[in-house]
Structure formats: C-alpha cells, structure tokens
Amino acid sequence: MKIILVGYMGSGKSSIGQQLATRLNYTFKDLDTAIESSEGANVTTIFSEKGEIYFRKKENTVLKELISSSENIVLATGGGTPCYGNVMELLLSEEDCVTVYLKGSVAVLTDRLFLEKEKRPLISHLETKELLNDFIRKHLFERSYYYNQASLKVDIDDASIEGIVEA
Numbered sequence: 001m002k003i004i005l006v007g008y009m010g011s012g013k014s015s016i017g018q019q020l021a022t023r024l025n026y027t028f029k030d031l032d033t034a035i036e037s038s039e040g041a042n043v044t045t046i047f048s049e050k051g052e053i054y055f056r057k058k059e060n061t062v063l064k065e066l067i068s069s070s071e072n073i074v075l076a077t078g079g080g081t082p083c084y085g086n087v088m089e090l091l092l093s094e095e096d097c098v099t100v101y102l103k104g105s106v107a108v109l110t111d112r113l114f115l116e117k118e119k120r121p122l123i124s125h126l127e128t129k130e131l132l133n134d135f136i137r138k139h140l141f142e143r144s145y146y147y148n149q150a151s152l153k154v155d156i157d158d159a160s161i162e163g164i165v166e167a
C-alpha cells in the first residue's frame with residue numbers, strides 16, 4: 001500500500017508523513033529529498049541551475065520510481081507534484097495508492113511559509129507577507145483543481161499533527 005500526501009507548500013506533508021509512517025510501520029519517503037539525492041543538489045540549486053522544467057521532469061521520473069516499489073510507503077510529495085504531467089490521473093489509477101490532500105487555508109499557509117520561504121524557490125523572492133499572501137491565494141486556487149481530486153481530504157488549519165495522523 002502507498003499513502004501519497006499531496007498539498008500546498010507548508011501544509012505539513014513531510015512532518016505528518018513521517019509520523020504516519022511510524023504509526024503504520026510503513027517506510028517514509030520524501031520526494032524532494034529523493035530528487036536531491038539523485039541530483040546531488042538541493043531543490044533551490046536545481047531550480048536556479050537547471051530551471052523549473054528540468055525539475056518537473058525529474059520530479060515525475062522519481063515519483064514513478066518510488067511508486068513502482070512493492071514496499072508499503074507513506075510518500076510526501078512536493079507542492080507542485082500532482083499539478084504536472086497527469087500525475088493525479090496516474091496516482092488515482094494505481095490500485096495500491098491512496099491519495100490524501102492536506103488542506104490548509106491561505107491565511108495559515110501564509111503564516112507558516114513566511115517563516116520558511118527561503119528554501120522554496122517559487123516564493124523566496126516575495127518580500128512581504130502581503131505579497132506572499134496574494135501569491136498563495138492565486139496559486140492555491142489554480143492548484144486546488146488537482147489537490148481536490150485526492151481520495152481523502154484532511155483539514156490542517158486547527159488540527160495538531162497527532163490529530164491529522166489520526167484522521
């Protein structure tokens with residue numbers, strides 16, 4: 001079985017994924033980390049040296065490798081993973097994959113991401129909270145089309161990590 005966590009940057013896919021994997025005795029995998037190991041460079045460097053299109057192709061390839069294993073895994077995807085290259089369609093067609101959307105509001109995601117935007121190339125240039133908020137509102141609106149196709153949805157705004165893992 002594969003539990004695939006999708007959702008916007010800052011929605012807690014990695015921290016929740018780790019705890020969920022421990023709880024289920026599954027192996028935890030993080031897609032960004034797997035891409036970084038395969039490239040020998042971090043996400044920011046890949047974006048700046050090779051560009052976003054290269055990153056998206058790599059993301060798609062590494063995702064397919066990870067879901068082709070026979071292991072039980074909890075996989076934290078990147079915020080853009082389900083929005084490119086028919087990924088949502090692929091995940092929904094895999095019999096042993098369950099997709100879960102960790103759904104956060106624009107306000108909560110803005111508060112969280114303002115404190116940790118530096119390692120995220122898509123938002124690191126947004127200097128003020130207002131600019132970040134405006135960007136996230138539009139970007140999340142576009143991406144929600146993909147996230148909302150997930151089999152399960154869990155609201156993260158007022159929930160603890162333990163509560164989300166339980167849900």
Ligand code: S3P
Nearest residue numbers: 008009010032078079080120121
């Ligand atoms: C991205 C999200 C990031 C990372 C890259 C692009 C996106 O992952 O894959 O910076 O397009 O939303 P997180 O969601 O783990 O921050």
